[in-house]
Amino acid sequence: MSEEIVFYHNPQSRAAMVHFMLEECGADYRVVPIDFSKGEHKAPEFLKLNPMGKLPTIVHRGTVVTETPAIIAYLADIFPQAGLAPPIGDPARGTYYRWLFFGGSCFEPAILDTATKRPAPDPGMAGYGSYQDVLTALKTALTPGPWLLGERYSAADVYVGSELNWAMMFGAPGLKGEKVFDDYVARLTAREAYKKVSGEAAPA
Numbered sequence: 749m750s751e752e753i754v755f756y757h758n759p760q761s762r763a764a765m766v767h768f769m770l771e772e773c774g775a776d777y778r779v780v781p782i783d784f785s786k787g788e789h790k791a792p793e794f795l796k797l798n799p800m801g802k803l804p805t806i807v808h809r810g811t812v813v814t815e816t817p818a819i820i821a822y823l824a825d826i827f828p829q830a831g832l833a834p835p836i837g838d839p840a841r842g843t844y845y846r847w848l849f850f851g852g853s854c855f856e857p858a859i860l861d862t863a864t865k866r867p868a869p870d871p872g873m874a875g876y877g878s879y880q881d882v883l884t885a886l887k888t889a890l891t892p893g894p895w896l897l898g899e900r901y902s903a904a905d906v907y908v909g910s911e912l913n914w915a916m917m918f919g920a921p922g923l924k925g926e927k928v929f930d931d932y933v934a935r936l937t938a939r940e941a942y943k944k945v946s947g948e949a950a951p952a
C-alpha cells in the first residue's frame with residue numbers, strides 16, 4: 749500500500765482544483781499528466797482506475813478517489829495539520845459539508861445548464877431550484893464572509909471558490925460585478941497555493 753499520492757492531471761480540467769488543494773495541504777504528490785488529445789483518459793489502463801475516463805483521479809494507499817469534491821474532502825482529512833476541515837463533532841463540520849456538497853450538486857449543474865443554454869428545469873424538481881436561487885444562497889453564505897465558514901478558511905472554499913472563479917472566467921451571468929463574489933474570488937486567488945498553480949488554465 750503506497751503512501752504516495754498519485755495525481756492524474758491535466759491543467760485544462762477540474763484537476764486544477766485538486767492541484768490547488770494539494771498545494772494548500774503541503775502534500776507530496778506525483779503528477780501523472782493525462783493528454784486528452786491523445787485519449788489517454790480513455791485508455792484501458794486508466795479506465796481500470798476510473799471507468800468514467802475522467803479527471804481528476806488520485807490513488808493513495810491503494811484506494812482510487814474520483815470526483816473533485818470527494819478528493820478535496822479526502823485530502824483535507826488526511827492532512828489535518830493543514831486545518832482545512834473542521835474536525836468530526838465540530839458543528840462547523842455541518843456547514844463545511846453543506847457547502848462542499850452544494851458545490852457539486854447545486855452550483856455546478858446550475859452553471860452548466862445556464863452556460864449550455866439548456867431550458868431551465870422545473871425548480872421544484874431540479875436539485876438546485878433555479879439559477880437565481882443558487883446565486884442567492886451563495887451570496888447569503890458569503891455574507892459577511894470572508895469565507896464560507898465565516899472567519900475559517902476551509903477546503904469548501906477551495907472547491908466552491910474555484911468553481912465560482914471558473915464560472916466567472918467564462919462569463920456566467922450574475923457573478924462578475926457582484927462585490928461579494930468579486931471580493932471572495934480575489935481573496936481566494938491571492939492564496940499562495942493558488943498562485944503556485946495559477947499558471948494553469950481553468951477547468952474545461
Ligand SMILES: N[C@@H](CCC(=O)N[C@@H](CS)C(=O)NCC(=O)O)C(=O)O
Pocket residue numbers: 760761762763789801802803804814815816817951952
Ligand atoms: N464529477 C466529476 C467530473 C469530472 C469531469 O467531467 N472531468 C472532465 C474535465 S473537467 C473530464 O475528464 N473530461 C474528459 C472526458 O470526459 O472525456 C468531478 O467532479 O470531478
